[in-house]
Amino acid sequence: MSPVRRCSRTACALPAVATLTYVYADRAAVVGPLAVHAEPHCYDLCEDHANRLTAPLGWEVVRHSPEAADVVRKRSSDDLEALADAVREAARPAAGGIVAGPDGATGRRGHLRALPTPG
Numbered sequence: 001m002s003p004v005r006r007c008s009r010t011a012c013a014l015p016a017v018a019t020l021t022y023v024y025a026d027r028a029a030v031v032g033p034l035a036v037h038a039e040p041h042c043y044d045l046c047e048d049h050a051n052r053l054t055a056p057l058g059w060e061v062v063r064h065s066p067e068a069a070d071v072v073r074k075r076s077s078d079d080l081e082a083l084a085d086a087v088r089e090a091a092r093p094a095a096g097g098i099v100a101g102p103d104g105a106t107g108r109r110g111h112l113r114a115l116p117t118p119g
Helices: 047-052 068-091
Strands: 018-023 028-033 042-045 060-063
């Protein structure tokens, strides 16, 4: 399998440069930069198909095309911020803290379990 994502349109072998997502609640077809990961309900499009896309009657086509440098900077900034938030959340103590069991062993804290010191 090729590491390059291809256009989702039938018989088009060009590399994908944009992602199409339908927002049914807003009756909008959103064309934006290529998503980081392929999603099951999104369509990757080549440049030609992304530019020629039209929406059904009563729908709106929303095109989002930020500058390439902004995409790279924002993506890495967002990724770093999300990672920092996840680390902070994991380090935050549980509501009840560590609970001692009936035998004096410490209990669970989120998905982690503290074990008593052997001795």
